[in-house]
Amino acid sequence: MGWRNVIITGFSKLSYSCNNMVAQTSLGTYQIPVSDINILLVSTTQAMISSALISELAKQGVKIIFVDEKKEPISETVNYYANNCNYQTLINQLNWDEHRKQILWTKIVAAKITNQILVLKNYDKEYCDVQAELNKLEFNDYTNKEASAARKYFSDLFGQKFKRRNEKEVINGALNYGYSILLSAVNRKIVLEGCQTYMGIHHSSVRNEFRLRSDGTLSSIH
Template sequence: MSWRTVVITRRCKLDLKMNYLVVRAEEGVSRVFLDEIGTLLIENTAVSITGCLLAELAAKKIKVIFCDGKRNPCAELVPCYGSHDCSRKLEQQIGWKSAVKDMIWSEIVAEKIRKQAIHLRERDRQEEAALLERYLMEIEPADASNREGHAAKVYFNALFGKDFTRAEDNAVNAALNYGYSILLSACSREIVANGYLTQLGIFHHNMFNAFNLSCDLVEPFRILVDRVVKTEDFRIFDQEARKKLVNILNDQVKIDGTVQYVNQAIKIYCKSVLDALSENDVSLIKFYSYEL
């Protein structure tokens, strides 16, 4: 099972040899067995990488994330074919029923708000948590009344203050965006690995967004990032902050009756949602919990 998250921070050359990722840097040569890697994060723009390695990373469905000059995720490697029956899966995806999509989106939104409320109660924000729990009772199919948006405003103001907005340019938002990007990429990997397109979402339909479905599925996992950002109280967004956020993939949660790394939990969860969509059965969705 792939479980390692490898982060490349310095100038080096990445190559493939005998099923190993070979990192050639000034400090020396190091190797990592490819079958152990779940995510490869390339932070430094001075990194060079061979074509044969890229092809093998794609073949093994290893998520590769590239960062820009500010070390923020800006692109990822997405294989053209993630499944042997991707044509059939695409037909299924195009045929997903609106009523089922609406119900599943409602379930995802409810789970997100439920976890936000739990987080607020842990922070002793009882009044705001109670308000979010009331929103849970008001969710309609496809979240027509936008309980998610109302809950987000209450939630972020309770965590970071009344004056906080997600549009500000500060360390908190930089950390949130970075962490969300890592989780989004993990969801994209699983969508493609199961033979579906990330572009065709169940709620998100932005014509300029190549990851609409990923944006749908990632919602319940965002709280994992929120927890770290609030706990660490980042004053500056530096390399140490990025390491802590990437390491979220190695945290443990409980899903489907077993304790799993977050990286593996995302795999189980995404497949369950995709199965629910294709089989018109909302009960197939498997959400994670913090209780180990």
């Protein structure tokens, strides 16, 4: 598994040669061993990437993330087969115990709200309202304290006028960008473990092909 997160920000040509990613830019030509790369973020629409490089990065389990003209992540690569994907792993995932999934979801929501409280404390913000939601958390979060805590969290952190779904808000753009990167990293780990990203423990939207990563990132965001 690689250790470098490589970000391409300007005009460049990315290709593959002798186990290296070759990046040709206006400043020169650079080579990075494919085995060193953890995530490749193509943070520009002015880069060209060869199919040979994409193939080799996929073999190494490297996640490639592409952005749109607004510099926001718009797509990422997902391998057909993880390095250790096998039939038994799929069967195990299909047969995850329902009660155990509910226990995990409760712990994930508790961890998310706890992290929110820690962030508010770190910035000397009011956190009592969010703490109250954590105190009322029930098994499997039947009363959806995750959502109510999030609303109070963002208001306490950014002000009462802040709206998380306001696409014109600069803060939301930054949050969405960071969240997309985090989602991709979690998704990469899931695939490397041989699991299917669309089989989650709580999220169930038919439009979400990455339900498991959506479950897994909640305790880490904010």
